[in-house]
Amino acid sequence: MNKILLCIGIAFVSLNAIGQNPAGEKIKAFKVAYITEQLNLSSKEAQQFWPIYNTHEETLEKLKKEERKLIRALKDANEGSDGLSDRQAGEFLSNYLEAETQKTQARKTLIKDLQTVISNKKILRLIKAENDFNKRLLERIRQWRNRRND
Template sequence: MIRLNQILLTLFVSCSMLLTATAQSDDRFEKIENQKIAYITKHLNITTSEAQRFFPLYNQYSKSMQNIKSAKSNLRSHQHEHQNSDMIEFDSKEVELKKQYRNKFAEVIGAARASQFFMVEQEFKDMLYREWQSRQNR
């Protein structure tokens, strides 16, 4: 019964993410993002009711983090034009954003799972990287 609930939850979350995806989204990106959501749901044991509140927050967090990383990347590519800019400022912004959203996530899924979220997210990224590497070595 619990397994069925997790499968239904994963399908629900995946479908809702597909419906809210922007028209410019690359099909591959959507698939990866859906896999990430399913991975997070499974590893944090997020219930259906928690998912309805958690994933809108997650989407906000993800968008904000992407904006910071994009600005950081842009600075890196134009470093010669911005000699006074400090990359540590962007690292600090990332940490502050994580702290802010850890508190928001904790209101929905509890403090322990909110803290664990960042580890689960990194595990997923590591898994993707290993997959990519294995494809490159074929």
């Protein structure tokens, strides 16, 4: 139990939560706790793991922010008087593909960096834990929306 609390504490110290809302902070805290529990990191592993993982999460957040900007710009362009030209559509596709490439590269970098810190088995557990966490989060959101709509 103390090991889990230590890991969570280290993760929180490492987090750079800039401009996040309280709900986002709660989700991030639950994710940290869930991943910590699923990976069963030693204290030494946790000290090395969380800075790498948090840097990756920050990178992904920046890429997602750019992607949201792109989607808003696409929506605005489509709502214009003439809509989107083929050239503009090509630019949007090019930007979208670049963002996807950057996300893939960030994931490759994360895995490569983590291989110096934790075992390959734990990296696979991380991938599964992230997917499981996202599924649980989506299920909770669905349940919350269903209760709100009732």
